[in-house]
Amino acid sequence: MKNMKALMFRDVGKIELLEIPVPRVTSPDQVLMKVSMCGICGSDVKILQGKHAFKKDTVLGHEFNGVVVEVGSGVTTLKAGDRISIDNNPRCGLCEYCRTGLSSQCELIKENTIGIYKNGGYAEYCIAPENVCFKLPAEIDDVVATQVETLATVLNGMNTIQMQAWDSVLILGFGPIGYLFTALAKNIAAQVAITEIDPFRYKIAQSFGVPAFNPEKCDLEAEVIKMTSGKKFD
Incomplete structure (x- = not known):
């Protein structure tokens, strides 16, 4: 196990x-995994287009899962053979942001983000610290597991806004994030609606069991007033 195949981001518009070389465990807290499946995030597309922060000569891919191959001497929660997903943003835990509960703003995230600044899941193997690796239950298959990171983003948003059973909610856009927000919101809020202008996504939104509007083809304000009896969305 000396070499592996990897999709390397070279520069804007160029990926090879x-x-x-297969990454090696060099620190007690590291976990080496064999990648099972990796999703394609909108951020990956924007990196290739030059519309997102990037680092040249990096393996992209941050929505992935795999099987543990090797662990460092200090790893206690994982072992070879475990199926895992990762949080691709290792935090330092020591800076002011981390210590005040704002770890998403960690001062070292830009150095440590897996799949953007450090090699990620568009490869046969990847390495990550133990504290960002999470065991997957058997009922979550590899395809669904590519969306664990995406769902975590949505759950963080739900926790932040504290949606209530009497709320009226309008979800702008029906991409993967909007899809998951809708799936959760329609089981909590009193009213939920979606807006989407992309024809493919709009068609899916129409079959999701909540009102869907294309703002380019309707008077959205009038539809909102009608749906909420003049109250509008919260």
Whole structure:
């Protein structure tokens, strides 16, 4: 196990399939995994387009899962053979942001983000610290597990806004994030509606069991007033 295939981001508009060395466990807290499946995030597309922060010569991919191959001497919660998903944003836990509950703003995130600044899941193997690795239950297959990170983003948003049973909620856009927000919101809020202008996504939204509007083809304000009896959305 010396080399592996990896999709390497070279520069804007340029990505190459290469053979590079398999990463090695060099720290007690590291976990080496064999990647099972990796999703394609909108951020990956924007990196290729030059519309997102990036680091040249990095393996992209941060929505992935895999099987543990090797662990460092200090790892206590994982072992070879465990199926895991990761949080691709390792935090330092020591800076002011981390210590005040704002770890998403950690001062070292830009150095540590897996799949953007450090090699990620568009490869056969990837390495990550133990504290961002989470065991997957058997009932979550590899395809669904690519959305664990996406769902975590949505759950964080839900926890932040504290949606209530009497709320009226309008979800703007029906991409993966909007889809998951809708799936959760329609089981909590009194009223939920979706807006989407992309024809493919709009068609899916129409079959989701809540009102869907294309703002380019309707008077959205009038529809909102009608749906909420003049109250509008919360």
